[in-house]
Amino acid sequence: MLQLATILLTVLGVFTQINIFSVKYPDKLICAVRGFSVSIPCSYSYPQDHHVVQKLWCSMNSNTDMCVNPPYVYNSSSNTKSDFEFTGDDKSDCTLLIHNVQFSYSGEYRFRFITNVDKGKCTGLPGVTLQVTDLKVSLIRLSGNGTLKQGDSLNLRCDVNCTHTSSQFVWSKNNQSLNTSGPVLHFPAVTVRDSGNYTCTWKTGETSGSETISLHVEGDAAQWKIWIIVLVTAGVILIALVTGAVIYNRRFVHAKQQMEDDSTIYANIPQNKGACVSFANVQQQQKGFAIYANVR
Template structure:
């Protein structure tokens, strides 16, 4: 009984039982970087003597608002509350304490701690220290290497994907018009643009816990050389001359047909007059 009482005092006052390895919470070793506006999964696991205790309440707190080591409210998540928010518990009452955070905002950056309470009064646990979350913007920047003004064929540039927080296992995936490109890394290089390079380019940044994406549009204009202009001028002039010649030919043909028709009419008229005269003489 004395040993049990001593353990109860240690758990209640400090929340950390350094004399035992049977209780604990495990978070990621390094800070988690996530993209504003997207979601993040914070991996978490906990353990305790399950043969002697049963977890009755799971809690997550943000140290931005909770200054009392997560022992009292406010909590960003409480299993005893049905309130819906951006903070969603994806764990259980056995060993998994994973937390999902949706619609990330800059204000969500900070330290988070998990606390669980058992069916034995005074036996609860808070994982110290907590896990650090960094919320950042994902930006896709266009860096001109040659050319100025509107993008033209032959110009060179880089598209750079950047997240202003670090993560050792991050991966960059590029796609054009929703079709994945066979390239990786934060920089997409265009040594000499063509009109075919026009389109919407999306950089997707991924880690084990989170992903985010940003899109930028490229519109490349074609270069019209002096030779091309000469060719078009020649085409227009030639087309115009052909049109004029056709009009003249149609007019000539039409005029000849009209003259021929008039001649036929005159000949028919002479024949009719001659026939009439001969008929009158015979009578």
């Protein structure tokens, strides 16, 4: 009985020791938008008396050796720069960040780590699956045809060909956030003010991506005619005011010059204070003509 208990404890100890080595990935598909970045969460564990000496990530698109041998998309022993960046640590975090995601990056990824103890190695099986897709924003006309005009009805729809339960859509116009959510932006009757650049941003816990579409709404022709008439009328009034001001200024300058010319008067009046009869000889100069007056 004692021997059986010893065997059971030994087996349990070996089983526990084996299960200490582990790698955990998200239990769901990871989606990414082409051209953007995506983070693949990952955690790992190993015996406390071990020390991690090498960390590896492999893509099963190119690695057919269960990630035991190269090629690797990331190798901590190599200084090669690529779109695959390890953002974890030597303790428990094995997160992989992929930049500038391309369609060819779709597939299964696995993490492998090696410790300083013989046979202290582990590859997380099965791996995590990455799906790369495009984000598209489309304009769906609900009324009207041809160029957009005031009163037309339409939808802007944001599509991503990837199922993700925790994703969300954020809309903005000319880099200003809109108080709306969901993949569809509805316009029951567009106006000229609705013209602009609309951006749909798709977000998850691991990635985000955005796409922009331009919306141009033509104004009512009759309304434009009214504005043209108003502008022309305002221009005529402005020209009349400027012309009147110029004429007034010229008349004012002319009147001032006239007064200065009239002020040039010469008067010479000799008087005999002792007699009853006085003579006045007045000479005036006005515009080049001499006027003489004899008064008795």
